[in-house]
Amino acid sequence: MKDIVALHDNYIQIEKAIKYIDENFKEHPSIDEIAKNVGMSKFHFIRVFKEYVGVTPKQFLHCVTLNYAKEHIKESKSILDSSLDIGLSSTSRLHELFVNLIGVTPKEWKEKGKDVQITYGFGETPFGEALIGFTDKGICYLGFIDDNKIEIFNRFNELWENANLVHNEIAANEYLENIFVKNKKYNLFVKGTNLQVNVWKALLNLPNGVVATYQDIANYLDKPKAVRAIASAIGRNHVGYLIPCHRVIAKSGAMSGYRWGIERKKILIAYESINK
Structure with missing residues (x-):
């Protein structure tokens, strides 16, 4: 049960990041900006993303946009x-x-x-x-x-x-x-x-x-x-x-x-x- 709770916590961070991307995608926000918005350091943010979906935030961003x-x-x-x-x-x-x-x-x-x-x-x-x-x-x-x-x-x-x-x-x-x-x-x-x-x-x-x-x-x-x-x-x-x-x-x-x-x-x- 501990693992699934941890996954849920990570999901909350990812959801918040995607909301920020939706509102600012035309400005092409950097990973630093997104990490700051969710209240995490850049490297911790990248690590959490990597642990959750198995790829870097940059790779993930390519998938979540309307493109x-x-x-x-x-x-x-x-x-x-x-x-x-x-x-x-x-x-x-x-x-x-x-x-x-x-x-x-x-x-x-x-x-x-x-x-x-x-x-x-x-x-x-x-x-x-x-x-x-x-x-x-x-x-x-x-x-x-x-x-x-x-x-x-x-x-x-x-x-x-x-x-x-x-x-x-x-x-x-x-x-x-x-x-x-x-x-x-x-x-x-x-x-x-x-x-x-x-x-x-x-x-x-x-x-x-x-x-x-x-x-x-x-x-x-x-x-x-x-x-x-x-x-x-x-x-x-x-x-x-x-x-x-x-x-x-x-x-x-x-x-x-x-x-x-x-x-x-x-x-x-x-x-x-x-x-x-």
């Missing part, structure tokens, strides 16, 4: 076509985290989780604090938290409002450590419409370091005119990170529409592009 998306979006279509056909057999690290995605039954959907027992709790991840919920069928919720635990819990509770919720912080932290540190496999247990579930299944097949547009996903599902509906389905994803909605960007290359924060989305994409 990363713009440079890769042109090739994402062809990569998407092939990678989506690979499915769960992909060698992507993400695909090693789960073995199946299970949708709720019509009865469970209608009754909003009645008679379903969900264990939940808050814990640390390398990308900030999170709320996780899980059943005997699989993980049913994973949402990142910034400041407001009540807001994230209300989202979780609204989704499964008739379920039997059991609070267990120890079990929750064990799950989070297994996911983010040990890369343990888990099923995913999701609640959504047929379209939403199909969209989420498509997202599961996007390998690390690859971004796609909303139009790409719509085309893959043979619904080229349903981009808005596809975008809405992606926005409804309630299992963050494991269902990688962070890998979908606007056609212009803009990093928009991430319910857990644009900075976190940039960090996730950059992290995966470096560690793919």
Whole structure:
């Protein structure tokens, strides 16, 4: 647990640095300036960055700018076509985290989780604090938290409002450590419409370091005119990170529409592009 807490502390520093970069990227800030802004010495800042993502801050910066998306979006279509056909057999690290995605039954959907027992709790991840919920069928919720635990819990509770919720912080932290540190496999247990579930299944097949547009996903599902509906389905994803909605960007290359924060989305994409 000590390791994951340390990773979380490093994430906080990285998030603050990226916010500074977003506001000042046109001035091309130096590593010294960024380190000073996060309250660290240059060499300590470089060391923390290196320990966290395995590369120097300068290399990391090349990945988190919008240029990363713009440079890769042109090739994402062809990569998407092939990678989506690979499915769960992909060698992507993400695909090693789960073995199946299970949708709720019509009865469970209608009754909003009645008679379903969900264990939940808050814990640390390398990308900030999170709320996780899980059943005997699989993980049913994973949402990142910034400041407001009540807001994230209300989202979780609204989704499964008739379920039997059991609070267990120890079990929750064990799950989070297994996911983010040990890369343990888990099923995913999701609640959504047929379209939403199909969209989420498509997202599961996007390998690390690859971004796609909303139009790409719509085309893959043979619904080229349903981009808005596809975008809405992606926005409804309630299992963050494991269902990688962070890998979908606007056609212009803009990093928009991430319910857990644009900075976190940039960090996730950059992290995966470096560690793919």
